Amino acid sequence: MKLPDEHKLAKRKKRDQAIAFWIFRILSYAIIAILFTILSFIIYKGASAISWDFITKMPEEGMTKGGIYPAIIGTLCLVCGSMVFAFPIGVLAAIYMNEYVKDGIIKKIIKQMTNNLAGIPSIVFGLFGMSLFVNKLGFGDSILAGSLTLGLLALPVVIRTTEEALKAVDNTFRHASLALGASKWETTSKVVLPIAFPNIITGLILSIGRVSGETAPILFTVAAYFLPKLPASIFDQAMALPYHLYVISTSGTNIEESRPIAYGTALVLIIIVLIANLLANGLRKYFGRKVKMN
Amino acid sequence: MKTFYKKFAEKFIEGLLMLSGTVTSLTVVLIVFFLFKEGVGVFNQKPVEDGYVIAVNKNNPLDKVVSEDIKNIYDQKITHWNEVGGNPDSIILFRLEDISNYYSDEAIGENFEGLAGCISRLTDSLPGIIAFFPEKYLDKNFKGKVLDVDKISLSEFFMGEEWFPTAQPSAQLGVMPLILGTLWVSLGAILLALPLGLAASIYMSEIANDRVRSIMKPLIELLAGIPSVVYGFFGLVIIVPLIQETFNLPVGETGLAGSIVLGIMALPTIITISEDAMRNTPRAMKEASLALGASKWQTIYKVVVPYSISGITAGAILGIGRAIGETMAVLMVTGNAAVIPHSILEPVRTIPATIAAELGEAPAGGLHYKALFALGCILFLITLFINLSVEFVTGRKKHNKH
Numbered sequence: 187m188k189l190p191d192e193h194k195l196a197k198r199k200k201r202d203q204a205i206a207f208w209i210f211r212i213l214s215y216a217i218i219a220i221l222f223t224i225l226s227f228i229i230y231k232g233a234s235a236i237s238w239d240f241i242t243k244m245p246e247e248g249m250t251k252g253g254i255y256p257a258i259i260g261t262l263c264l265v266c267g268s269m270v271f272a273f274p275i276g277v278l279a280a281i282y283m284n285e286y287v288k289d290g291i292i293k294k295i296i297k298q299m300t301n302n303l304a305g306i307p308s309i310v311f312g313l314f315g316m317s318l319f320v321n322k323l324g325f326g327d328s329i330l331a332g333s334l335t336l337g338l339l340a341l342p343v344v345i346r347t348t349e350e351a352l353k354a355v356d357n358t359f360r361h362a363s364l365a366l367g368a369s370k371w372e373t374t375s376k377v378v379l380p381i382a383f384p385n386i387i388t389g390l391i392l393s394i395g396r397v398s399g400e401t402a403p404i405l406f407t408v409a410a411y412f413l414p415k416l417p418a419s420i421f422d423q424a425m426a427l428p429y430h431l432y433v434i435s436t437s438g439t440n441i442e443e444s445r446p447i448a449y450g451t452a453l454v455l456i457i458i459v460l461i462a463n464l465l466a467n468g469l470r471k472y473f474g475r476k477v478k479m480n
Numbered sequence: 481m482k483t484f485y486k487k488f489a490e491k492f493i494e495g496l497l498m499l500s501g502t503v504t505s506l507t508v509v510l511i512v513f514f515l516f517k518e519g520v521g522v523f524n525q526k527p528v529e530d531g532y533v534i535a536v537n538k539n540n541p542l543d544k545v546v547s548e549d550i551k552n553i554y555d556q557k558i559t560h561w562n563e564v565g566g567n568p569d570s571i572i573l574f575r576l577e578d579i580s581n582y583y584s585d586e587a588i589g590e591n592f593e594g595l596a597g598c599i600s601r602l603t604d605s606l607p608g609i610i611a612f613f614p615e616k617y618l619d620k621n622f623k624g625k626v627l628d629v630d631k632i633s634l635s636e637f638f639m640g641e642e643w644f645p646t647a648q649p650s651a652q653l654g655v656m657p658l659i660l661g662t663l664w665v666s667l668g669a670i671l672l673a674l675p676l677g678l679a680a681s682i683y684m685s686e687i688a689n690d691r692v693r694s695i696m697k698p699l700i701e702l703l704a705g706i707p708s709v710v711y712g713f714f715g716l717v718i719i720v721p722l723i724q725e726t727f728n729l730p731v732g733e734t735g736l737a738g739s740i741v742l743g744i745m746a747l748p749t750i751i752t753i754s755e756d757a758m759r760n761t762p763r764a765m766k767e768a769s770l771a772l773g774a775s776k777w778q779t780i781y782k783v784v785v786p787y788s789i790s791g792i793t794a795g796a797i798l799g800i801g802r803a804i805g806e807t808m809a810v811l812m813v814t815g816n817a818a819v820i821p822h823s824i825l826e827p828v829r830t831i832p833a834t835i836a837a838e839l840g841e842a843p844a845g846g847l848h849y850k851a852l853f854a855l856g857c858i859l860f861l862i863t864l865f866i867n868l869s870v871e872f873v874t875g876r877k878k879h880n881k882h
Contacts, residue, residue, distance in 0.1 A: 213679035278500035307805025399707025
């Protein structure tokens with residue numbers, strides 16, 4: 187009986203590996219290529235539409251001309267409103283989860299519920315926001331109702347990132363502080379939070395990026411189709427960037443003529459997301475280095 | 481005194497923290513309460529609009545009809561009463577606006593004061609009539625017979641194949657095409673995304689060097705950060721025309737377009753989770769395999785992938801979950817036809833897209849409104865099921881370890 191040629195086997199093994207690795211490499215680069223196709227297409231088409239007038243003027247002539255100023259302001263209001271609500275509650279909840287509550291049934295329940303909330307589709311948040319804030323509490327279609335709905339949506343994101351930031355703080359810091367006679371809250375507020383702060387801010391920036399692009403939750407809670415004036419109070423309706431993009435690209439009266447505006451709006455949204463991601467990554471890198479050096 | 485104050489403050493803060501901790505749980509409970517309160521209301525309601533009645537001649541043996549028959553009668557698909565269990569008379573349709581064909585303006589009266597009497601007499605004189613009119617024109621001594629319409633039943637709702645929530649006189653609320661459309665599009669998305677996502681996660685965790693990985697990771701995060709409406713817009717201006725030209729279709733808004741867009745959107749979820757799982761493979765296991773003479777590739781498919789299979793499964797399930805719940809992108813590219821799809825090159829309509837497209841026109845508290853909330857309930861239950869199965873898959877892994 188002849189044994190298989192060892193040399194041949196080794197060769198085949200090597201060849202298989204080379205083929206497999208190349209396939210994986212190509213597929214991975216394909217994903218990156220998809221990303222760059224989307225980005226470069228929107229940037230290329232949108233760049234010609236964007237100008238100073240575009241971001242500071244009211245829409246005109248059935249939204250085929252003019253700018254998107256009210257939509258930018260509306261999104262700004264919604265982002266601020268939702269963060270005013272979600273950020274403090276999310277951070278406090280994360281502190282409670284990570285620093286205070288002991289392992290057990292309560293922690294498990296809260297954790298499970300937070301996970302469930304994170305998994306609920308955004309359109310269900312829209313339904314909920316409409317029935318509770320708009321109808322039941324009588325806020326009507328308003329920035330307040332939209333902000334609260336978006337805030338609830340962002341809550342799990344804030345909690346999760348804050349929790350990760352708190353977990354990254356070494357336990358020796360806590361023990362040292364407690365050993366010096368500091369109370370639990372003193373330890374948390376003066377030792378743990380300052381160390382975790384940069385990572386918490388990173389989480390905040392990422393959730394801002396997420397909230398500014400959400401459309402489904404604001405469809406029925408705040409968004410106005412066409413409203414060429416700025417909201418005067420939190421009980422007013424407002425335009426918003428993602429909804430504006432949806433409307434002018436699908437159901438406008440003059441879809442072809444408003445295409446440049448649509449490209450411009452998409453680009454503004456992409457820029458917001460890009461800035462949020464770059465900022466978050468930059469912060470992460472900068473502070474990561476600083477802590478290591480100390 | 482100072483220690484007392486301090487202690488009090490500590491307790492107060494702890495209470496505040498606990499309160500914040502309960503907000504998410506409270507929200508979930510509230511969402512369930514509001515969704516189901518409105519959604520279950522569908523089954524308590526008749527498909528005929530409130531304030532309207534359906535009446536027939538008093539000699540007609542029928543006492544009640546189901547919603548589907550009413551629709552078929554008014555669509556003139558059923559033309560004789562014996563098809564629904566009555567006399568062999570042919571059916572005469574009557575809507576309120578038809579009254580002028582039978583009676584003069586004088587008989588009806590300037591302020592419709594004679595209308596109720598006219599309808600009553602007309603119903604009495606025509607044996608094959610079916611009349612649909614507002615309840616306020618129902619005469620006190622009505623000579624016809626008001627038909628009882630069945631409430632919407634569970635089977636009608638889930639098995640019904642037609643979704644015409646605003647059809648007159650009787651709404652058709654079959655969610656089957658919507659459920660199938662959702663599953664159809666999501667399945668297509670995951671079939672596209674899973675091979676790509678798995679390849680990328682294997683590449684990032686096992687093959688690429690640290691530098692390539694540190695570039696790819698933020699890019700994948702960016703892919704996750706792009707708003708869904710931008711994906712939808714991209715699909716609308718690029719993918720939809722592309723499909724229309726490639727397959728020579730009348731419209732490019734198809735299930736396939738939805739699957740492609742959703743597949744791209746599900747990629748980051750799949751990649752991040754399965755990459756995490758693969759990186760958690762113990763070093764000792766990989767090194768043992770390599771020490772036995774296995775190549776790196778053999779180690780990957782014989783050690784790393786089997787070890788992290790639960791994580792990979794979790795990533796795939798969550799990817800499906802993301803696809804099922806996605807609203808805006810699907811709404812913009814799938815064409816939104818509420819029919820049961822037969823191929824991927826037909827327009828389909830998903831549950832989230834239906835809610836987004838129709839809720840704005842549904843008057844609050846009405847049947848249509850409640851039906852959309854019932855759709856929300858279905859969506860909620862699907863995502864809950866997905867979360868639980870992820871928990872189950874990853875939980876079993878922990879159990880195996882010990």
